[in-house]
Amino acid sequence: MQQFTRALTREIEVGGERLALTLSKDGLSVRPVGGRRPPQTMSWAACLCACVANAGQEPPADQVEQAIDAVRKGGPKAAEKPTASEEHPPAEKKPAGTANAPRSEPIAPSSLATAADKVTVLLARLDQWMNSKRERFQQALQPGATSAECDALAAQLGKPLPEELRALLMWHNGQNPDVPGAFEQNWMLMNTEEIADAKKELDDHPHEGWQKNWLPFLDDENGDYRCLDLGSPGCPVLECWRGRADHPVVAPSLAAWLESFVTALEHGAYAEDPERGTLALKG
Numbered sequence: 001m002q003q004f005t006r007a008l009t010r011e012i013e014v015g016g017e018r019l020a021l022t023l024s025k026d027g028l029s030v031r032p033v034g035g036r037r038p039p040q041t042m043s044w045a046a047c048l049c050a051c052v053a054n055a056g057q058e059p060p061a062d063q064v065e066q067a068i069d070a071v072r073k074g075g076p077k078a079a080e081k082p083t084a085s086e087e088h089p090p091a092e093k094k095p096a097g098t099a100n101a102p103r104s105e106p107i108a109p110s111s112l113a114t115a116a117d118k119v120t121v122l123l124a125r126l127d128q129w130m131n132s133k134r135e136r137f138q139q140a141l142q143p144g145a146t147s148a149e150c151d152a153l154a155a156q157l158g159k160p161l162p163e164e165l166r167a168l169l170m171w172h173n174g175q176n177p178d179v180p181g182a183f184e185q186n187w188m189l190m191n192t193e194e195i196a197d198a199k200k201e202l203d204d205h206p207h208e209g210w211q212k213n214w215l216p217f218l219d220d221e222n223g224d225y226r227c228l229d230l231g232s233p234g235c236p237v238l239e240c241w242r243g244r245a246d247h248p249v250v251a252p253s254l255a256a257w258l259e260s261f262v263t264a265l266e267h268g269a270y271a272e273d274p275e276r277g278t279l280a281l282k283g
Contacts, residue, residue: 015064019071030071037074046117049124066147066170116163118255122262123171129265134272134279140179141172145192149173153192157199157215162228162235164254165217181277184261187218187226198225208245214238217254228254 009022022029022039028047029039042050059067130138150169154161161169174191175183183189190198198216202225213231223242228235229249237251251257264270270279 015061015068017068017071031074032072037072039074040071043117046121046124049121049128060143063144066144069147114163115253115255116167119164119167119258120171122255122258123167125262125266126258129262133265137175137179137181137272137277140176140181141189142174142176142191144171145169145173149192153196156196159230162230162254164235165215165228168217168254168258179277180275181272182220182279183218184279185281186220186278188221190217190219194219202240207240207242207247209247210240214240216240226250 009020012019012021017032019030019032020039027041027043029041031037031039127138147170150161150166153169169192172189174194175181175189195216198219202210202214202216203212207223211229211231213229214227215230216225216227218226225240227238227240227247229238234253236249237254237257238247238249240247251260264281269281271282272279
């Protein structure tokens with residue numbers, strides 16, 4: 001089987017938009033034909049997980065429009081190219097008689113997945129798990145948020161949404177309140193409007209110890225929240241409990257929290273309550 005020795009670009013048409021699709025050993029990238037903005041990229045691992053999660057399912061027209069809009073806006077800018085001295089540093093001097101050890105090749109920046117890519121891969125794994133283990137609850141999840149809904153939430157916050165949270169919201173924008181069930185333990189998945197309303201309420205009438213850099217994304221319908229700390233590096237996940245001054249950090253980032261959750265599901269560490277629909281850790 002022939003492997004990639006150089007990138008291969010072909011033109012495709014999706015939703016009436018002409019797109020340039022480039023395949024390489026690291027993955028694929030896509031941009032509008034003739035576009036000069038950075039392309040949207042996906043590693044082969046992310047592509048594989050997306051194929052498995054959505055096998056045989058044609059996405060609705062609004063999701064296709066969202067994806068085309070995101071491609072038009074362009075992806076993240078590539079890191080600056082290193083200078084010649086940084087790219088080819090002087091060879092290290094070695095004592096006489098010492099053999100030259102093989103050097104490991106540096107990982108190309110294009111092969112490193114962003115945090116949002118990691119969340120997308122994890123959500124594909126979660127979809128696959130729910131397809132076989134929790135189909136009823138999966139059907140109760142709402143369709144993904146549109147770019148406009150995410151942008152409206154960002155406008156209300158007065159700052160950009162973390163890309164990891166945007167990826168989560170565009171996967172499913174909350175859950176149907178009429179269907180019993182919790183996303184994880186007693187925590188419900190909030191939609192963009194619920195996040196905006198809860199954020200305003202907490203800023204106006206804060207819990208003890210509440211900080212305005214915090215942004216809820218899960219709630220237990222009793223006034224308690226799991227939040228992202230937008231004021232700290234990585235946006236750690238913390239729990240905000242009503243009536244308590246301590247609000248513990250439970251994960252260094254949304255991607256880290258989601259990875260721990262999905263891995264635990266895949267290893268059978270959770271059990272669903274058939275009546276209440278909560279998803280509790282065993283033991």
